[in-house]
Amino acid sequence: MDRDTLEAVIRTFREFARKELTREKCLELDARDEYPADLVSRMMGEDLGFHLVFLPEEYGGLGGSAYDVYRVCMAMAEVDLGIATAFFATSLGTDPLRVGGTVEQKSRWMSRIAGEGLVLAYGVTEPSAGSEVSAIRTTARRITNGSGKVTGYVLNGTKQFITNGGVAALYTILAKTPDGPSFFVVERGTPGLGAGRAEEKLGIRASNTTQVVLEDVEVPVDHLVGGVEGQGLIHAQWVFGYTRLMVAAFGLGAGSQAIRMARDYAKERVQYGSPLAAKQGYTHALLVPHAVALEASRAFVEEVARRLDSGEEGLGTEGAIAKLVSTEAGNAAADGAIQAHGGYGYIREYMVEKIRRDVRITTIYEGTSEIMRNTIAMDRWRASIQSRFAFYEDLAAAMDALHSSDPGVGASVVALAARMLNEVLRFARETRLTRKQYVLFLLGEMMAGVETGACLARRAAEIRAAGEKVDGLFFVIDSEAAGALARAWARRVSWEAIARASYCVAGTGSQGSDALGSVRSSLGLDGCFDSSVGAEADLDLVASRLTQ
């Protein structure tokens, strides 16, 4: 999509939401635990067709890029994460076809999804197979004719927590064939296919979530996605590349909306003779850290989206980092927004309470934060070992070079954190520390911090070099603000790196005090301490831009 088309889609969505998805309407759907079938079908109808963004052009879609999809997902999440999730599930349900379907399958079903606005459901999770997808028990038994040719399959099993489970027209179901897990397309109304009752959920209550039960569900052989058995887990893995970015966009959209509401509230609410927005202990604790974390996450999501759109492959780890940082930042921001509203934050009418409940799901579905930490740590551990620890040293060297050309974007602080991480990785190798899963998770967090820190520093340097002013999530970002945001994030990354490195090295009892002393001196703790110079001024600047 060209930039004008993308902006037109987002503008149209916002106009539609202003009329049809008002704050009252969203609160009402939430209170009634109601999936708005009529609204969703209008959103997928001829006039609006928002689902077309997620579909390729050759099958009647708009062929949205990863960047386009992220922007639209974020705009939807700003309004209602339940409705955004219902849309997302249709996109997710289409993905096995998109990445693995034959040409005939794509043109048969994707054209219908585009033209008829079909709602889809993606059926992977099962009662005993959540994070561990390969543990699925649903089976697909071959049906053969007299000459032994496979003519179809019989599916049996139960799928758990399926979004759109009770309302979909088409289901993509992962089931075990004799040659391994495979996706199947199952049409609504196929005998033996049924949905359980809608789950009562903490949040995203405008989305429909049910069990999907398959009892001797017979499908023709051409419903096997890709026409070859055993490709399902590969398809599911490919799907993650895009979908994790979409959930990252949900965290960003919901979290940033909560902070915008808190900021507006803080400007009006007067206590002790001045607006809350004028109080440093309020802004620097409840607003600024979230604004900084969300901007850092957004820069990373945009960088990954652009790399995906340029055809780069193998960005699964980056997708996991994007999801981890954005959804954790979105959750923390929504929580901060409740505190920032005081007692009113706890009251439904003020909306941040609903956002808090809604955004909670983003660290759970499409891979939990724990699974993200594990994925990041394992992938980068491998990259570090294979490169003889050059992976993060190269990143640190690139940050040193950036610091030489622009000393105002926190690049030297990111370099310090990257080298600290590398020292812990070396230490972990010597002491076989990665056998401890919690250490691995802490390493995953350090890696995510360092990589987002590097990304935000690069982005800030670009903005400053071009003398640009760009739209941020909360205010227009100019040279000065870009530098303050990047430096603030780099410091947080390095402070958190110290805490995690200390646990890994000193806290695990892996070494005697002499060895600890030598590791301690190589961690660069003093440099991180020194980098705190200017911290308050940067938070002050972000606070003043945020609340101006």
Ligand SMILES: Cc1cc2nc3c(=O)[nH]c(=O)nc-3n(C[C@H](O)[C@H](O)[C@H](O)COP(=O)(O)OP(=O)(O)OC[C@H]3O[C@@H](n4cnc5c(N)ncnc54)[C@H](O)[C@@H]3O)c2cc1C
């Ligand atoms: C509202 C909602 C909508 C959903 N929509 C869909 C959908 O449309 N389609 C679909 O297929 N699925 C869907 N899901 C399922 C979702 O993806 C799973 O809930 C999620 O992957 C986690 O699986 P689980 O719930 O079985 O938790 P588990 O995997 O049992 O995890 C429980 C806890 O243990 C942690 N954990 C798991 N493994 C490890 C490990 N190795 N080491 C350390 N900690 C670990 C997890 O991080 C989590 O904190 C949905 C879920 C919900 C709640």
